[in-house]
Amino acid sequence: MIRKPGGYGAFDFDDTPIPDPGDREVQVAVRACGINFADISVRMGLYAAARGMYPLCPGLEFSGEVRKTGRKAGDVAPGDRVFGAVRFGGCATALNCPAEHIWPLPDAWDFNRGAAFAVAYITAFHALYHVGHCRPGETVLVHSAAGGVGTALLHLLRIAGNLSVGVVGASGKVAAAEKAGAAWVIDKSREPLWQRAEAIAPDGFDLILDANGLSTLRESYRHLKPGGRLLVYGFASMFSRAGRKRPVKLVWDYLRTPRFNPFRMTGDNKTVSGFNLIYLFENTDRFRSAMDALLTWDAEGSLPPVPITPFPFKKVADAHRYMASGKSVGKLVLEV
Numbered sequence: 352m353i354r355k356p357g358g359y360g361a362f363d364f365d366d367t368p369i370p371d372p373g374d375r376e377v378q379v380a381v382r383a384c385g386i387n388f389a390d391i392s393v394r395m396g397l398y399a400a401a402r403g404m405y406p407l408c409p410g411l412e413f414s415g416e417v418r419k420t421g422r423k424a425g426d427v428a429p430g431d432r433v434f435g436a437v438r439f440g441g442c443a444t445a446l447n448c449p450a451e452h453i454w455p456l457p458d459a460w461d462f463n464r465g466a467a468f469a470v471a472y473i474t475a476f477h478a479l480y481h482v483g484h485c486r487p488g489e490t491v492l493v494h495s496a497a498g499g500v501g502t503a504l505l506h507l508l509r510i511a512g513n514l515s516v517g518v519v520g521a522s523g524k525v526a527a528a529e530k531a532g533a534a535w536v537i538d539k540s541r542e543p544l545w546q547r548a549e550a551i552a553p554d555g556f557d558l559i560l561d562a563n564g565l566s567t568l569r570e571s572y573r574h575l576k577p578g579g580r581l582l583v584y585g586f587a588s589m590f591s592r593a594g595r596k597r598p599v600k601l602v603w604d605y606l607r608t609p610r611f612n613p614f615r616m617t618g619d620n621k622t623v624s625g626f627n628l629i630y631l632f633e634n635t636d637r638f639r640s641a642m643d644a645l646l647t648w649d650a651e652g653s654l655p656p657v658p659i660t661p662f663p664f665k666k667v668a669d670a671h672r673y674m675a676s677g678k679s680v681g682k683l684v685l686e687v
């Protein structure tokens with residue numbers, strides 16, 4: 352639980368038993384919980400969708416075994432291995448989840464893989480196909496390409512036959528982005544990002560996926576080709592890598608974040624789109640159709656496992672610290 356937003360000491364453990372699941376819910380004995388960048392923002396009290404909800408159990412995804420089912424929960428039974436996504440409450444040893452946000456865990460997956468799948472892959476799918484209208488053959492630049500969502504994006508781009516350029520912030524991440532399918536990897540800690548991007552795609556990019564915010568947004572827009580689309584889905588560069596809230600930096604970065612001019616965008620033939628799936632959570636058709644496609648690709652062997660760093664459940668603060676450092680590759684999970 353996060354009783355009050357704060358630093359790494361904000362976590363508290365609550366032993367109160369949970370109630371029985373509602374009619375359309377499934378109760379899961381959780382075996383692993385995925386950690387996402389959004390959890391950091393939730394812990395600090397900066398996540399708009401969590402405002403007014405504290406004390407709050409954080410966590411957006413999990414895997415485990417079904418313990419009990421509601422009367423109208425559909426085709427699940429106690430003992431089934433499942434994974435799912437929740438609108439908070441995923442960092443728990445047991446939870447009640449709406450049945451439509453749960454999927455059977457594929458036989459070949461362990462619980463860690465199940466806990467690390469839903470958020471990154473549904474985000475990547477939604478970004479590329481529901482918002483970005485990505486077409487085969489397009490050249491796509493992916494920022495933070497070795498992270499959770501970044502790796503999922505590269506996997507999906509490889510399946511679709513797109514040329515992807517992955518950008519990473521540390522040399523230790525280059526191999527992971529290459530392995531995930533990037534045709535080129537730009538290590539911005541060692542080489543000038545945009546100079547290299549121009550050498551790779553002199554005419555610009557069809558699609559750029561940017562969850563950095565201020566640090567790259569302006570140049571991402573500039574490096575689109577006519578007809579190109581910039582997808583904004585996060586603002587990670589506003590956060591301190593030490594994991595502390597720095598109000599002056601936040602306000603200063605907010606004020607300097609580019610505002611895109613519709614007159615200019617029309618003349619440039621460029622699109623800027625934003626999305627946050629947390630506000631589309633009730634749109635279950637969208638989630639389920641994305642997951643159908645993803646699980647089909649997985650069954651065909653097209654989705655390799657993402658690198659996962661596990662932490663013991665009670666070391667949640669260490670997992671947050673590692674994610675905030677910007678050094679993590681792939682996904683982080685808490686093992687129950």
Ligand SMILES: NC(=O)c1ccc[n+]([C@@H]2O[C@H](COP(=O)([O-])OP(=O)(O)OC[C@H]3O[C@@H](n4cnc5c(N)ncnc54)[C@H](OP(=O)(O)O)[C@@H]3O)[C@@H](O)[C@H]2O)c1
Nearest residue numbers: 387388495498499500519520562584585587588627628677
């Ligand atoms: N809108 C949505 O629906 C949605 C859904 C899921 C995730 N997201 C967003 O997508 C992004 C990736 O999420 P994720 O969970 O997969 O995280 P992640 O990519 O595994 O980790 C975050 C990465 O952001 C980069 N970064 C840039 N500035 C940073 C800073 N100041 N502090 C720490 N890291 C910084 C780092 O990579 P490099 O240094 O290599 O760039 C870091 O590894 C996040 O911004 C998240 O909020 C949005």
